[in-house]
Amino acid sequence: MKTRDQEYRELFMAEALEYYDSMSRHLSELERNPNAGPALNELFRLMHNLKANARAMGFTDLGEVAHHLETLFGLIRDQERTFSGPLIRVVFAGVDALGNMIRAVGANQPLPDASALLDNLDRLVRGEAPVLDEVDEGDTEEESNRKMELSDLVYIQVKKLDNLLNLVGELVIDRDRIMTLAQEIGNPALLATAQHLFRISDDLQYSVMDARLVGVGVLLNKFPRVVRDVATAENKEVELTLSGQDVQIDRNILQIITDALLHLVRNAVSHGLETTEQRQAAGKSAIGHLTLSALTERDDVLIQVQDDGRGINTEAVRRKAVERGLITAAAAGSLNEQDVWALLFEPGFSMADKVTDISGRGVGLDVVKLALDSLGGQLRVESELGIGTTFTLVLPTSIAVKGALLIEVDERPYALPLMHTDTVLSLEPSQISVVGGVLVTHVQGLAVPLVPLRLLLHDEGDDVLPLASKSELDGPQQVLVVNYNNRRLGLVVDRFIRQQNIVIKPLSKPLDTIDLFGGVTLLGSGQVCLVLDVPALTRLFLAKRP
Amino acid sequence: MNKRILIVDDSFYMRTMLKNMLTDAGYEVVGEAANGAQALEMATSTSPDLITLDVILPDNTGLDVLKSLRQIQPSAKVVMCSAVGQEVIVTEAIENGALAYIVKPFSEEKVLEIVGAALQNDAAEPAV
Amino acid sequence: MADIELSVPAAKPERVKPAELVQLIVFRLGDEDYGIRIEQVKEVTVTPEVARMPKTPPFIKGIANLRGDIIAIIDLEERFLLRPAGRAVPERSYTVAVEAADYILGLMVREVPRPFTLPQSQIEAAPDFVQDSSTRDKYLEGIAKLPDGGIIIVLDMRKLLTPSEVMRLPGKSASS
Numbered sequence: 001m002k003t004r005d006q007e008y009r010e011l012f013m014a015e016a017l018e019y020y021d022s023m024s025r026h027l028s029e030l031e032r033n034p035n036a037g038p039a040l041n042e043l044f045r046l047m048h049n050l051k052a053n054a055r056a057m058g059f060t061d062l063g064e065v066a067h068h069l070e071t072l073f074g075l076i077r078d079q080e081r082t083f084s085g086p087l088i089r090v091v092f093a094g095v096d097a098l099g100n101m102i103r104a105v106g107a108n109q110p111l112p113d114a115s116a117l118l119d120n121l122d123r124l125v126r127g128e129a130p131v132l133d134e135v136d137e138g139d140t141e142e143e144s145n146r147k148m149e150l151s152d153l154v155y156i157q158v159k160k161l162d163n164l165l166n167l168v169g170e171l172v173i174d175r176d177r178i179m180t181l182a183q184e185i186g187n188p189a190l191l192a193t194a195q196h197l198f199r200i201s202d203d204l205q206y207s208v209m210d211a212r213l214v215g216v217g218v219l220l221n222k223f224p225r226v227v228r229d230v231a232t233a234e235n236k237e238v239e240l241t242l243s244g245q246d247v248q249i250d251r252n253i254l255q256i257i258t259d260a261l262l263h264l265v266r267n268a269v270s271h272g273l274e275t276t277e278q279r280q281a282a283g284k285s286a287i288g289h290l291t292l293s294a295l296t297e298r299d300d301v302l303i304q305v306q307d308d309g310r311g312i313n314t315e316a317v318r319r320k321a322v323e324r325g326l327i328t329a330a331a332a333g334s335l336n337e338q339d340v341w342a343l344l345f346e347p348g349f350s351m352a353d354k355v356t357d358i359s360g361r362g363v364g365l366d367v368v369k370l371a372l373d374s375l376g377g378q379l380r381v382e383s384e385l386g387i388g389t390t391f392t393l394v395l396p397t398s399i400a401v402k403g404a405l406l407i408e409v410d411e412r413p414y415a416l417p418l419m420h421t422d423t424v425l426s427l428e429p430s431q432i433s434v435v436g437g438v439l440v441t442h443v444q445g446l447a448v449p450l451v452p453l454r455l456l457l458h459d460e461g462d463d464v465l466p467l468a469s470k471s472e473l474d475g476p477q478q479v480l481v482v483n484y485n486n487r488r489l490g491l492v493v494d495r496f497i498r499q500q501n502i503v504i505k506p507l508s509k510p511l512d513t514i515d516l517f518g519g520v521t522l523l524g525s526g527q528v529c530l531v532l533d534v535p536a537l538t539r540l541f542l543a544k545r546p
Numbered sequence: 547m548n549k550r551i552l553i554v555d556d557s558f559y560m561r562t563m564l565k566n567m568l569t570d571a572g573y574e575v576v577g578e579a580a581n582g583a584q585a586l587e588m589a590t591s592t593s594p595d596l597i598t599l600d601v602i603l604p605d606n607t608g609l610d611v612l613k614s615l616r617q618i619q620p621s622a623k624v625v626m627c628s629a630v631g632q633e634v635i636v637t638e639a640i641e642n643g644a645l646a647y648i649v650k651p652f653s654e655e656k657v658l659e660i661v662g663a664a665l666q667n668d669a670a671e672p673a674v
Numbered sequence: 675m676a677d678i679e680l681s682v683p684a685a686k687p688e689r690v691k692p693a694e695l696v697q698l699i700v701f702r703l704g705d706e707d708y709g710i711r712i713e714q715v716k717e718v719t720v721t722p723e724v725a726r727m728p729k730t731p732p733f734i735k736g737i738a739n740l741r742g743d744i745i746a747i748i749d750l751e752e753r754f755l756l757r758p759a760g761r762a763v764p765e766r767s768y769t770v771a772v773e774a775a776d777y778i779l780g781l782m783v784r785e786v787p788r789p790f791t792l793p794q795s796q797i798e799a800a801p802d803f804v805q806d807s808s809t810r811d812k813y814l815e816g817i818a819k820l821p822d823g824g825i826i827i828v829l830d831m832r833k834l835l836t837p838s839e840v841m842r843l844p845g846k847s848a849s850s
Binding site for chain 1: 726730734738840
C-alpha cells in the first residue's frame, strides 16, 4: 500500500538519512579544518533542507533542531562564531540528536525530547556559553553503540528492472531445460540440484516481479483533477470515488494503460454522465457518480470505470457504426448487444456528436483496445440504459510470466495465453453443424463458430476460407474456445498438451511483422514454441470467413 | 496550453511534492533541476513559463542562479522558494527580478495561489 | 570454429607491399562457392532444431533457438532461386549465423562451411549487373578469382540484412 502520504514519508526518510550521513562527514572534515568553507556551506544547506522537509512533514521538533543548527552554521560561515571549544560538542550532540529523531520517525516512534539541546544552541547563537552536562561525559559506550544508517530505499531506473526481468526470463527457460535433462539422465544428485535451482530461480523470478509492482493508486490518484477539469468544461457535476489504490501491478503495465484509462474516464464524464438537468428530469441524483476502482481476480488485476449515467444506447451505436462504414447494415442487424458495444473500440468510431476540448477530436476508444491487446488484456463492458456503464480492463499482474495452454497442430506445439481462453471441448461430429459454410457448435446456449487452427495458420492470399463440410470431421474434435472482445471462436486443434507458465520472448526481426504470433517461448525440452495472438487470429477469421 | 514550469530545488522530497502539487493543478512540469548548473541548462533547453527557484543550492546560491536566469531566459517568471530564515536573500532576489516568494513549508493552496498570480502578473509586482 | 585454416595461395610477386588479407567463411550454394567476410559472421554451427513458422515465405525454413536467441533460418539457395523452393530441412545441415545491427539471422547451408583467406586484391568488384533484375547480384561485394581457376562469390551481408530484404520474395518488390 502506498498512498501519496506514504510516498512522501519514504522520500523524506531516504533523504533525511542521506543528509544525516553527509552532515556527519562534513563535521569530521570541519573538525580537521575548522575553516573548511565548502563543508560549512554544505552543512548550512543540509540543515536548511532538513528543516524545510521536516516542517513540511509536520515534524516540528526535528525542524526546530535543524533550524537552530542552520542558524549556528550561518554564523560560523559568516565568521561570527568559530568552530571550536564547547560549540563543537554541542554541534555533535545536535547532529546526533537529528540522527535519533530521524530514526524515530522511521520507526514510527515519538521523537526524543530536545529542549536541553535547543537551549544550548540558543545560548551559542546569542554568544553565551552552553551548559554542558558532566554526566554525559560517559560518551564512550554510546560511541561504540552508534549505528551507521543507510537509507532503506533505493531509487532505480525502470530500465534496469526491465533488464533484470529479461535476464530472469532467460534463466527460467534454461532452468526448465536443465530440469528436463536431469529427469532424462536420472542421476539423483543432479536431479536434487536441478530441483534446488528450480526453487531458487522461482523465488528469484517472483522477487524481481515483486520489485516492479506499484500500487494502482499511483495512477488513480491523478484522476480527481482530470475529472474536475472535464466536468467543469462539460458543465457537469461529478463525484469521483476511488478504491483499490493498494492493488499491486507491474509498473510498465500501468504505464501502458495510462492513456487508455484517461480516455475511458474522459469518455465517462463527457458522454456517459448526463447534465444536471437531464439527470433531474430522469429522476436521478443531480450529481453524477463515477467510480474508479482496482481489484484482483485470480492472477489478474481489474480496473473498472463505472458511471451511473445514461448507459450505452445500443441502437445508436449500431446506426453510427453503419454510418461510419465500419460494418454493413445487414451485419449490424445481426449483432448482439455485446458485439455492438465492442464496435465502440474500433478505430474511427466516436460517439461524440459534439467535439469538446477535453474529450478530443475523434480520438476514439480504440486506444483502449490497442493498449489491452499489447498486454494480452481483455475489456469487459456492462451497460444498462438509464442506469449506467461499467468498463472493466482485465490486466495481467506482471508482464513476465503468463499462464498458457499448449496445444498441438501438425506435430508442432503452440501456446495460447490463458487470458484469452474460455474453455476446452471435445466435440462429437453430431454436436457440430454447418451454417453458411462455417462450422458451428453451441456452448451454453450460444452459437460459437469453429475453425481448424491449421486452416488459419496456413491460409495464404486474400481468398476466403474454403466452405466447411461435416464430412471432414472424423471422430471427436478437440476444440479450444478463445475469447477476444467478447467474441468467441472455437479453434480445432490436434490435441491439448498441457497448461504451463511461459515466458514470452518477442520475435526478432525479420519475423516480428507477422501479427499472428505474439512471440515465442522455449519449452523445457529446448523446443521452440510459437505463441499465438488471439486478437490477430480472431481478426483473421473474421476477415476470411466464407 | 498548459503553463510549463521548471522546478529547481536540491531536495528530491521538495521537488516531488512541488511537482505533484503543480501537475495535479494542471501545470506541466518540464524539468526538475537539483543544482544551479542543471537549472541553467534546463531553463535553456525547456524555455519554461515559470521557474520555482530554491534559495540555497549546492553549487551556487539561488541568487546567482536567478541573475543568470534573468539574463538567459528573461521571459521566464521566477518564484523563489525558501524556508524561513533566509528573508535577506529573498528580498535581494525580488530586487533582482523574482516575482514572488513561497515560504517552506508550503500549503498546496499557497503554492497554487502564488504560482497562478505570478503567471498572471506581467508587471514585476512581487507577491510575498 | 576456425579449425580448418587454409594457407594463403601464393600471390604473384608483382607488388612489393604486403597484400591486405581478407578472411571469408565459404559455403556452397547450388553449384557455386559463396563467401561472407568473417567480420559479418557471428558463428557457424550445426543447425539447431528448426520450428516451421506459418505465414512466412518458403525460403524461411523456420525459427531456431541459438543459445537463447530465437533466430530465423533461411535457405539462400531458395532465396537466390538456385534451387526450387520449399524443400524440407535436411537431416544434417549447418547454419552460418550473421549479425545485423539488432538481430541475428541464420543462413542454412548443406555442406560444412570453411574459412578461407585471400588477398583483398583478388576480389574484383561486382560488375554492373542490372541491379533489380535478379536476386543474388544485388547483395554482391565482388567475385574472387582463385589462382586454381575457382571462383568465390563474395556476398555483402549488410545489403541483405535489412528485414524487408530478407522477407522479400524473390522477384517481388519489397512492399508486397
